[in-house]
Amino acid sequence: MIKVLIIGKGNVAYHLHKAFTKLKSVDCEQISSRNLTTIPQADVTIIAVADDAIASVSKHIQTKIVVHTSGTFAMQDLQNSSEKGVFYPLQTFSKTKEVNFKNVPICIEATSPEVEKILIQLAKKISNNVTIITSEQRKYIHLAAVFANNFSNHLFAIASKICEDNNINFDILKPLIAETVEKIQTLPPQKAQTGPASRNDEKTIKKHLHLLHKEDAKIYKILTKSIQNGA
């Protein structure tokens, strides 16, 4: 039985706790970072709080292995004096949306091969996709994830707003969105590109710009130019 303590009450903490409590081989406890007066002992303490709070929270924990779940925070900036590590689940988490953790890539980093082994074993209990990733690579994975998830989701939000404003059910776009993702399973995104920008259809581009509010027109222009220049 491995004892895991999760510190934090945000989306990542919520989903990690949910995944671990399903297992018989893990004893998982979760506490808020606002109350660190008595901290339960654990084999692995997972700090799943906002980046700005990781250092100060880590100062309070001096038992065994202390890891964080951040995409950007460097492992060495943890302030505990015991072993350090990273346990970064590469996924978008909202409390209102269930996630199958088995498919979530978990990026592991550790201060020693022994700790690395323990973290890999722990990660494999909840995910089939566990990888050793350096702090340097993790920075870029997180950056790429912002483009792949946050920004593309925002484009879906803009598309949904355009539909709403024109009395069109957003559902009509969902097969297109599904195919956008299915396509890149077999084609690199650069080869999957279609549409007015990629075929230099200046007439359609002009018409589209005419239909958009100022801010969205700016986004349209800059992404069109970027497609035309190649990624």
Place this chain on the structure above:
Amino acid sequence: MIKVLIIGKGNVAYHLHKAFTKLKSVDCEQISSRNLTTIPQADVTIIAVADDAIASVSKHIQTKIVVHTSGTFAMQDLQNSSEKGVFYPLQTFSKTKEVNFKNVPICIEATSPEVEKILIQLAKKISNNVTIITSEQRKYIHLAAVFANNFSNHLFAIASKICEDNNINFDILKPLIAETVEKIQTLPPQKAQTGPASRNDEKTIKKHLHLLHKEDAKIYKILTKSIQNGA
């Protein structure tokens, strides 16, 4: 037996032809728009060429129903003197990627209720998702599709480039991309948003901008601002 003629050799023409030739109840022929000296007779002639060529191609066809497959071209700008219509499949098509036409929304418009009925019947032979859409709505659907597909695919291309440049396998992002789309099946994209922009994490935003080339930094900034302003 209904006779369909497809004019054009592009991606839409290719996939429509493929879908129709699977059916016993449709006799489908395909010709290039470059050779219009002898045009086969058909019940429905589908012009699937670049927007700029639709008008001139439509002048050559004077039999029964003539439709185009464009997202932006107005039905009334077809230059045939017989019945007109629109048969717009809302999907991203590449010749190298198979598409299940059953899931492709087909947007129908027609000059008369009789023609509308014929086009709906024809569309339902290949798709389970057939909708009557006006030229005005279609313009906005096409615009929304550019955001939902072309632009989001380009963000995947940028993410893939970031991975490649840093010796990371792009596959690690694919579960995240899949979840981005799965999430909006149950949550509106505005509610599905996570990441540094939505939580106003200026420190991470600054770090990310530091890692990017000039053009991608511009895209990052404008999309971050837009998320912060709300779609």
